[in-house]
Amino acid sequence: MAVIVLAGTIGAGKSSLTEMLVKELGTTAFYESVEDNEVLPLFYSDPKKYAFLLQIYFLNRRFATIKKALAHQNNVLDRSIYEDSLLFHLNADLGRASEIEVGVYDELLDNMLEELEYSSFKKRPDLMIHIKVSFETMLARIKKRNRSYEQIEFDPTLYDYYKELNRRYEIWFDEFDVCPKLEIDGDRYDFIDDDEAAEEVLNQIKTKLAELGKLEEEPNYQTTNDVAKGILN
Ligand SMILES: Nc1ncnc2c1ncn2[C@@H]1O[C@H](COP(=O)(O)OP(=O)(O)OP(=O)(O)O)[C@@H](O)[C@H]1O
Numbered sequence: 001m002a003v004i005v006l007a008g009t010i011g012a013g014k015s016s017l018t019e020m021l022v023k024e025l026g027t028t029a030f031y032e033s034v035e036d037n038e039v040l041p042l043f044y045s046d047p048k049k050y051a052f053l054l055q056i057y058f059l060n061r062r063f064a065t066i067k068k069a070l071a072h073q074n075n076v077l078d079r080s081i082y083e084d085s086l087l088f089h090l091n092a093d094l095g096r097a098s099e100i101e102v103g104v105y106d107e108l109l110d111n112m113l114e115e116l117e118y119s120s121f122k123k124r125p126d127l128m129i130h131i132k133v134s135f136e137t138m139l140a141r142i143k144k145r146n147r148s149y150e151q152i153e154f155d156p157t158l159y160d161y162y163k164e165l166n167r168r169y170e171i172w173f174d175e176f177d178v179c180p181k182l183e184i185d186g187d188r189y190d191f192i193d194d195d196e197a198a199e200e201v202l203n204q205i206k207t208k209l210a211e212l213g214k215l216e217e218e219p220n221y222q223t224t225n226d227v228a229k230g231i232l233n
């Protein structure tokens, strides 16, 4: 069984790579709640009012997703529960959550992580993949995807928010030690429009999975270096 989680800043390419990866590996995708998320547009229109509510919403949805995902043999999760705290604390540092809210949230998150770690699930991800992008690429991708409430034209303060978020993500990933990890260069590889880049990225992931013993022999799957062949075990 392999649980793969994709991490990265806003617009890094997590949903896109999730889709590619599940096709390649024949596994199941679990996407973050965006289109059906009624709190997200509220948060962007009034972050101070809705930061805490959005965070509780995401935490609840992520926990439910993890429970569902762990019922499957192999799966890919678009964004991990380990990033929630990073996003919330950035908002808290910007004065969008009170001290009490921060305390309640941190305790709730700890409780949920403990539940994943020690109770019936007993499961950490098998691989964390971080898509690293520069701030310039982050801005370009947010623009390209064009969700109205995420646009800097909609709220110019988002420029500093995005810049700080991207900076914190790099530190967060360097320090992340919950499970094996891999970084993909999202600036270098346009895995959306360039087939060779897509193949290269998939090969990097499959090679890492093979190193971890999470790919098994299967002739339909091949990497260019021939190290990793197979489906997730
Ligand atoms: N490597 C890439 N090269 C070029 N374009 C990309 C790449 N990755 C993603 N994109 C494009 O960038 C935009 C954002 O990608 P995507 O929605 O996958 O990001 P995300 O990390 O899931 O974002 P969010 O966390 O905000 O939901 C999309 O328009 C997508 O087509």
Ligand SMILES: Nc1nc(=O)c2ncn([C@H]3C[C@H](O)[C@@H](CO)O3)c2[nH]1
Pocket: 010, 032, 034, 040, 051, 054, 055, 058, 083, 084, 087, 088, 091, 150
């Ligand atoms: N504040 C905040 N906390 C989270 O835990 C969180 N998770 C995702 N998001 C925002 C980023 C994208 O706009 C959009 C899709 O990723 O949702 C979050 N925002």
